[in-house]
Amino acid sequence: MSGIPEGYLEPLQYFSDYMRERLAPDVQEDANVVQKGLHLYRQGAVTSVKLDRGLAAAAVQDVAPVKVTLDLDLPPMSECTCPGDGICRHITAAFFQLLSYERSVAEWVDAWRKPLKEKQAAKSWGLERAKDLLKTAGLIKPNYSQWVNTFRESFDLIMRGQGDPKPHVIPDLFETYYRRLKAGAPLKQEWKNLYFLVASIVSFIKLLELSHDLGHDEETVNKQYRDLFQMSMNDITKLSDSISVQALPFDFDDFIEQLKDETNALLASDYMIEYDRIHLYCLLWTRLFKKKNWREEQLIEHLKNYDRSLAQTVAIIHLHLLLKNDDEAMTLIKSCAENITPYFFYWMDLLTEGKEWLRMDPYLTEFVARIRAFLALEGDYYACRDFTRMVLQSALPFCAETRRTELFEKALYEMLPYSFREYEDFLFEKKDFAKWMELQTYIGLKMESLSKGQIKVLQDEAPELLLPLYHQAVQLHIDVKNREHYQEAVRKLKKLRTLYKKMKRVEEWEEFLELLMMRTKRLRAFHEECKRGKLIDA
Known part of the structure; x- marks a missing residue:
């Protein structure tokens, strides 16, 4: 091959950049791959190079011959028939051979090694x-x-x-x-x-x-x-x-x-x-810098600047807080956009450290009111989860000490869906099972998601909330239409029967079972499992 067709030049450059990024000159294993690939290329071990639809195929004669396919559009999809993983010496050799048709391989290697030399x-x-x-x-x-x-x-x-x-x-x-x-x-x-x-x-x-x-x-x-x-x-x-x-x-x-x-x-x-x-x-x-006069002088200097950056605004609020000018601090906070929100953590942690609960109340209340708008700006799921954990860590000492559980719950609510697990645990421990079930419905709860401990608590304290979950689970198993799922449906039906009896709603259970048998009369295997489970007469 005397040269690379014009349509392949850009993909070749993309592949070249990929090789440069994935192979680190200061990692011995990567350095060995490049050195051995270069040796094979210089020996003329790469032959039969063919280009077709973004792929470059080649044969490499090593101790044992191998075949290489370079995917110029999706470099990680490149393959070699050798037992190695990732970028091997054969892929590297084939790349050097392809590269040599358009530019100097030696220059590529020198440029690749340059950061290490520097x-x-x-x-x-x-x-x-x-x-x-x-x-x-x-x-x-x-x-x-x-x-x-x-x-x-x-x-x-x-x-x-x-x-x-x-x-x-x-x-x-x-x-x-x-x-x-x-x-x-x-x-x-x-x-x-x-x-x-x-x-x-x-x-x-x-x-x-x-x-x-x-x-x-x-x-x-x-x-x-x-x-x-x-x-x-x-x-x-x-x-x-x-x-x-x-x-x-x-x-x-x-x-x-x-x-x-x-x-x-x-x-x-x-x-x-x-x-x-x-x-x-x-x-x-x-x-x-704890001296009061230092902080007052610093505050005055910042207040002289009317065209303030976010950093200067936060500095002013912080100095107000240190000087216990809470009214001035809150007035300035309320005038700020959502980008002030992350800085509340430092103020809340500082007040928590001093156990200044009375002072902390308006800061935390304002912070909670801003959470949802800030999360909407953030967008990234993992960043929002990290933010959620930080909020709960900062808010918990105050809410526990002052018994402001309603404020803690409001924070959990405002951070949904990122606070789902924590909110779920909070409601369950509080035994607010009705709201807990609303939360579960919000995310599409299935029976299998509940732990044995949760099921036992609900059976004892709020059995009516389990009814729709068991009904749903039974129907899902029946819809699969095989013997194993019919058996699981029967097990769920038995537990459902127990719940209806405990709630003294036996007539409802009997009406439901009769209707279910009519709807599934063509499912012989399911009826057989119901008879075996003694749900219906043999």
């Missing part, structure tokens, strides 16, 4: 540069400005010293950068936590700036280095909690006061990962 080069470069600071470990005197300048300069040097880094290189560079910070930590233990707290906050903000400057979208960040933000947040949470419960040296005050000014960068509207940024801001002003 990561290794960046890591080794960063490690070499980091050695310079190891000599000064512990010699930096506690000085806030000097610390921050060192962090920022080190970040720029390591992360951007060789130009704008590719997304996949950022984790390795950041690891080197952070190792460098550790080398410069103070020797005195009491200063180490504060040093690392300042380092983590500055690093978090610098990473935000980097992703913004490089134009990385949310998908790129999530895929390549979102865990760096999460790691920094975890460190900041632990360090701020640790520092906040200690008796701090007087010298710390100036450091913490200067550190609070850094937090405004977390509210910048240009940055992504909005929820994490706002959460971090709220956490710091709750745990670390």
Whole structure:
């Protein structure tokens, strides 16, 4: 074959992209597949290449000959007659052969290996540069400005010293950068936590700036280095909690006061990962920046800005809450759209922690009123389920302590269908069986869905609710029209008879059975099972 027909060029590119994404150069197994496939291709082991309707068929002469079919439109459907799974060396060899008709295989392999080479080069470069600071470990005197300048300069040097880094290189560079910070930590233990707290906050903000400057979208960040933000947040949470419960040296005050000014960068509207940024801001002003005058000054600064972003609005509400200005906080909350809803979690958890139930009541009530509209915006089922679990976890302590079960039930109702299981359990434990059955009807309950324990409780306390379920189950088994299901229908009929007798409605049972026998008179096998089960006379 001298070349690829024009109609196959785009599918070939699609297949090429698929191979590049599925085979990772830093995974030894994938690297072996590419190396062996390349060897087979270069040996000329791939022959009889044919193209037909989006498929490329080829023979590959290995230790044993195999046949390969590449599906250029649906790459995962590609097949090889060898016993291997997924992308094997034969599929890879056939791909290289097909690719060679249009472009250089060597260039494809080099481009595929490039990310690994870049990561290794960046890591080794960063490690070499980091050695310079190891000599000064512990010699930096506690000085806030000097610390921050060192962090920022080190970040720029390591992360951007060789130009704008590719997304996949950022984790390795950041690891080197952070190792460098550790080398410069103070020797005195009491200063180490504060040093690392300042380092983590500055690093978090610098990473935000980097992703913004490089134009990385949310998908790129999530895929390549979102865990760096999460790691920094975890460190900041632990360090701020640790520092906040200690008796701090007087010298710390100036450091913490200067550190609070850094937090405004977390509210910048240009940055992504909005929820994490706002959460971090709220956490710091709750745990670390506790002085009333600091919070009042910060609130005044934010209130000066009339054209506020969501982040700034949440910050104002949070500061109002910390200052116990609940009326002002609620007024602002009520003026906000549905996108304010997820931030209630932090406020409710904070009030729960302090057991401030009276203050929490209006926040939770407003939150519950917003749930359904927010879930309609979210859309994704799994995200909605996660949200549901978080709501119940936040609301339960308050509702249990204040006995506001009606508010808890309203939350469960507003979150349907995502709260179905929890709402079902709530109603059953409450013994509100009528409403429980309405809920079951909503999702199309079948007899088989009930546990033995539920059936027993209903038999004792609300047998009338089981009647329609047993009737439905009997009819479904009869409709299958085989001996096994007829036998199951008879078993269900016996239980139905027991229920009617318990409810002293024997005449209704007899009328139903007589009508059932008339409707099924052509089903001889079913009648035989009814006789065997002594439902009717032999």
